[in-house]
Every structure is written in structure tokens, then in C-alpha cells.
Amino acid sequence: MTSTDSAGTAKAPAKDPWDLPDVSGLIVGVLGGTGDQGRGLAYRLARAGQKVIIGSRAVERAETAATELGLGIEGADNAECARRSDVVIVAVPWEGHAKTLEALQKELAGKLVVDCVNPLGFDKKGAYALKPEEGSAAEQAAALLPDSRVTAAFHHLSAVLLQDPSIEEIDTDVMVLGEARADTDIVQALAGRIPGMRGVFAGRLRGAHQVESLVANLISVNRRYKAHAGLRVTDV
Secondary structure, eight states: OOEEOTTOOEEOOOOOTTOOOOOTTOEEEEETTTSHHHHHHHHHHHHTTOEEEEEESSHHHHHHHHHHHOTTOEEEEHHHHHHHOSEEEEOOOGGGHHHHHHHTHHHHTTOEEEEOOOOEEEETTEEEEOOOTTSSHHHHHHHHOTTSEEEEOOOSOOHHHHHOTTOOOOOEEEEEEESOHHHHHHHHHHHHTSTTEEEEEOOOGGGHHHHHHHHHHHHHHHHHHTOOOOOOOOOO
16 A cells, blocks of 8 residues: 655655565675684575685685685685675674775775674673774774775674584574665675575664674673574564
8 A cells, every 4th residue: 555745745665674685696795704603604695506706815825715615616715805896795704894995995996795793802801892993893983984885793603503514594683784774785695695694774884883892792602501602583
């Protein structure tokens, strides 16, 4: 049913938030794809049928990781990975986050960038959240990549579960943040390609710090209960 506004003009019906685009033909690059989180994401997306390229500072490491994972995954240096990919997931260590992105500004221009980096510190009390000057890792990425479309997602996933080939489904939701709904829809759709996983829109990039910080709490949960905890959002 079509509604009208105060002037009597017909308004288009609201878009179904679960009406997500077909992303099966997109090439996904994973910067930091030789680390545990990057390898896990590359493996799951490729296993779901996505074309994946692993990026690393050393092309030999990327190629070795790609060969080990199989599933048609390719390895390349970070610049080549960024150039060839439609969507680029940033899964590098926090310590190298800014330097990596600064070096790839040209290659990432016009790309959809998905930042999944969690700025964390560790001491004898456990993990704790760090707050970058820009507010979050995702906001730092947006500041460093003014010509890219930056989103934030995939923060709360267990690298152990992602890399375990005996696990068929990953039982978790993925919080997706970004400025343009068309971009967050693409990331939600990518998350939904992985069996058991669902992408949920969680606001604009200014809310990324809370999402990144929650990983410190999940680490505490995992240590206490010897688990690989994820998140589910209820009633949506």
C-alpha cells in the first residue's frame, strides 16, 4: 500500500531492510590475509563461492597462504590485492593499520573498504580497548582514505571457528556500520553468504568505537568459559 505525505503526494513504500543485493560476482580482497582473522575470512568467503584474493606485504607469504587454503584463493602483494578487488577487507594488526592504509590510498580509491580491525591493548588484567585519535579504527581508515567508501564489520568473529573446516556454520551476527546504506547493504550481503552468519546494520561510522571495543569483553567471555563467543541481535 502506498502512503502519502502532508501535501498528498504519494510516497514510495519503505525499502525492506533485508532486501540485499546479489554480491556473488564481486572480488573480495583481504589485506592482512596471512593473519588468523584474515585467513579465516578469506576461507569462509571462498568456501561460500566468493572470488577472494589474499594480500600481504610479502607476495610469497600471500601465495603460500592462498595455496594452503585452496578454494581458488589467490595471493598477491597488498597493492595488487587492492587494485584487483571490488571490496577490500582490512584485517591487518592495529599497530600497522595507519601505515598500511596510507601506502594504499591510490589503490583503494573508489573501492568499498571494510575495516574489521580492533584497537586493543593487553596487560596482566587482560584485554582493554584503545581509542584512536580519530575515534575508532574505522574512522581512522575513513580519514586516511578520503576517496574510498569505508565501512566497518566482521569484528566479533572467532578466528578459530572461521578456520576450522569441520564447522559448517558460523552462528553469529555481524554488526555493519557505514555512511551509505548502499555500501552497508553490500557488506551485509557478503556476511550473509557465509552459512549461519547474518549482517545487521548497526549505524554510522561514529559508532564504530563501541563495536570495536566490545571485542575486549568477548575475549574475557572466551577465557572464562573456554568458548569462541559471538553475538546475536534479537527481534530483527
